[in-house]
């Protein structure tokens with residue numbers, strides 16, 4: 001199955017994400033609040049693009065049941081993960097104006113661009129493969145962190161949001177969709193896309209930890 005192959009091919013990258021200092025500090029409660037705040041702002045930009053990708057993939061999808069699932073995924077994302085973050089934003093004094101004034105950081109821009117590229121070059125299966133590590137890796141990180149928890153309530157709430165049953169159900173549907181769109185012909189390309197998304201997931205933690213900025217000048 002495609003998901004087994006992709007998961008096996010990215011084991012080392014995923015382990016690096018699970019052991020990343022951002023995750024370790026979040027679990028220990030030592031992650032600076034300013035770092036988490038910046039992560040939330042960048043991640044909001046990311047999640048908006050994620051929803052748009054689902055919409056675009058749904059528009060292009062020729063299989064009605066899969067198109068319906070992609071549309072449902074977009075709705076679930078907006079009513080679930082994106083909506084959940086509103087309580088975090090209130091606690092961290094993150095306003096729509098602050099989000100709008102914060103440029104998308106280079107790694108975030110590159111990751112979301114990779115997702116659009118995956119749709120452009122490998123169609124709906126490419127988008128599905130590119131989006132899958134986002135769900136799946138966070139579910140695994142949430143599961144691992146849940147066993148220890150975090151002493152900081154907002155970090156614990158973040159962990160809880162990835163172990164909630166609706167997130168787990170969405171995960172199962174994503175895996176089934178990925179296996180449905182994979183074929184012997186496209187599987188190698190999908191695996192490459194999945195791997196690259198996994199690499200960007202790892203770099204996203206580092207981006208947040210570094211408060212990454214455009215080094216020369218922000219493109220307008």
Ligand SMILES: Cc1ncc(CN)c(N)n1
Nearest residue numbers: 043046134135138201204
């Ligand atoms: C970058 C990133 N990757 C994954 C997730 C979990 N949906 C997220 N919120 N942000």
